[in-house]
Amino acid sequence: MTKKIAIGMFQTGRVRDSWKMPGRQDDPNFTDLGYWIDLARRCEAAGADFLFLADSYGYPTLGDAIIPTAIERNVQFSTVDAQMLVSALASATERLGIVTTVSTQVEAPPVITRQYRTLDHFSNGRVGWNIVTGSAQAASALLFGEPLMPHDDRYAKAADHVELSLKFWEGCWEDGALIRDGAAGIWADPSKVHEIVHDGPFFSTRGVLVTPPSPQVTPTLFQAGASTAGRDLAARYAEAVFLAAEAPTLAAQIADIRARAVGYGRAADDIKCLIAGTFRVADSRDEAEAAHRAAIEQISLEHAATLYAYFTGIDLLSLDLDRPIPASAAQGDNGRTNIERFLGPDAPTVREVLEEFRANGVMGKPFLGTPGEIADQAEAMIAATDADGFLVQPDPDGGHDLFFGRVMPELRRRGLLKDELPGATLREHLFGEGRRRLPDTHPGAAFRRSAARVPV
Ligand SMILES: Cc1cc2nc3c(=O)[nH]c(=O)nc-3n(C[C@H](O)[C@H](O)[C@H](O)COP(=O)(O)O)c2cc1C
Known part of the structure; x- marks a missing residue:
């Protein structure tokens, strides 16, 4: 049987600079809520598993100074707060998963656990948290008036953050704690709502997540950041991970994440590995390549x-x-990630790295050609890497509709896509109907309260 792959849609990774691309179909006016609502509806109509919204407080700096080109050309600079979009997108859609990014460096667990729980209610279980330690951390640290934390310490902090967040989500409210008996005037059973006491290396707390359990209880957990420490964090906690590189590197990263997950007592397929890639579809390969070259010409x-x-x-x-x-x-x-990627015995020259970033940014080589050629490339990539699907960044010229209208039908015809998204929640979309909550193999499950379990 053909493996069914997951399709997540990037917000158009280049939403920040696509405003200047000629001939685009979308009008990526990211300060207009209607743009996002329309995009989410189109993703849902096409049958995508989820829409992914990237975010960061950082922007390009060198030393302590903003790089002027970032402002002038809007290179990873202006954006909107993605978390603010989720309620609106949830209300405009019925099935689409919505994944947002929050860095563990910026917002503390009591803030984000309440946010995601609220959004999980409002979306009926369709939200995911992309856990990152954050790109452009130097800028973010300056912005928040904090010293730049060493890289691997940031990942240690992320692990402490996720542990505590899981305690709030899984450990506060026992099943059946919420009573809502209006006649008796009883909201919840105090013996089943538990205080979390956490004294970790980075976060301490004594308290309760007051929002009652939502359909997924814990949002579906994503992770991005493929450095060694990042892969280890993914292996411990993530249910899906975004990776972007060439096939051999991807294959090694995926094998490493799955092996580490098994080392943490999880199943190798408890993590959906999703390849982030640019897709450029045209009537012929030559045409697609010419369009790709023309797009590169626009990047200095x-x-x-x-x-x-x-x-x-x-x-x-x-x-x-x-x-x-x-x-x-x-x-x-x-x-x-983007330093380690270019080291080693076959390390490219700085000029080649620059050219690579000009052509492809953080993504690997684009998938390009006719719908059939793109589907061939996608199938070969899945076979070569053992990945589970794609995070699709459509090229800014064609936009999402070209991918939906031409590539998705071809992937569907080959039996690569699910006929229908299973279940109502994002976790079920990815793992199958009935899997609304974290599986027992996930470390979060250990924080669930029951008579047999020790206090958290
Ligand atoms: C497809 C994809 C999407 C990502 N989205 C974000 C994002 O929205 N915000 C962010 O700070 N980092 C994001 N990252 C991760 C950053 O690229 C960066 O690697 C990470 O935040 C720092 O971790 P590292 O040191 O492991 O590279 C994304 C990575 C990939 C592959």
Whole structure:
């Protein structure tokens, strides 16, 4: 039987700079709520599993200064607060999953557990949290007036954050705690609502998540950030992970995440590995390649360098263009995925890294050609990497509709897509009907209260 893949839709990763692309179909006016509602409705009509909204407080800086190109060209600069969109999108759709990004560096567990629980109620169980330690952390740290925390400490903090969040979600309210007996005037059973006492390395608390359990209890947990520490966090807690690289790197990353998950007592297929890629569809391969080249022409080297600085804090234009990134520059405490990706014996030169970022940004090579060619490439990618699906970034010229109208039908014809999204919740869309809650193999399940369980 053909493996059924998951399809998540990126908000148009280049929403921030697609405003200047000629001939686009979308009008990606990201300050207009109607744009987002329309996009969510189209994702739902096409049968996508979820819409993904990226977010970060960071923007491109070098040292302590904003890079002017970021402002001038809107390179990872202006955006809106994605979390604010979710209620509106949930109310405009019925089945579509909605995944948003919140960094564990910025908002504390009492804030985000309440937010996601509320949104899980409002969406009837369709929300997911993309757990990140955050891109452009140097800028974010300056913004919040905090020192830049060393990279691996940020991941240790993320683990503490997720542990505490899971305690709030899974450990506060026992099943049956909510009574809502209006006649008797009883809201909930105090013996079944538990205080969380947590004294971790980064977060301490004594308190209760006051919002009662939502359909998924814990939102579906995503993770992005493929550094070694990031993959380890994914292996411990994530139910789905976003990865972007070329096939051999992806295959190694996916194998590593699955092996680590098994090491943590989880099943290898408890994590859906989703490849983030750009899709450019046309009537012929030549046409698609020409359009891709034309799009690259619009991106200057300064733009590419600014994008790279956003993810890594490294100024490529200050380095020797004909040598690989030197070890001294590769030590930074910003994100590490896009540093580690370009190290090693076959490391490209700085010039090649710049060209790669110009052409593809953080994504791997695009999937391009006719719908049939793209489906061939997608199938080959799944076979080569053991991935479970895609996070699709449609090219800004064609927009989402070209992907929905031409590529999705071809994937469906080949039996790669689910006929219908199973279940009502996002977790069921990804794992099958009936799996509304975290499985027992997930560490969060250990925080559930029952007579037999020790206090959290
Ligand atoms: C498809 C995809 C989407 C991502 N979305 C976000 C995002 O919305 N916000 C964010 O801070 N990081 C996001 N990341 C992760 C960052 O690229 C970055 O790697 C991470 O935040 C820092 O972790 P690292 O040190 O492990 O690289 C995304 C990564 C991928 C592959």
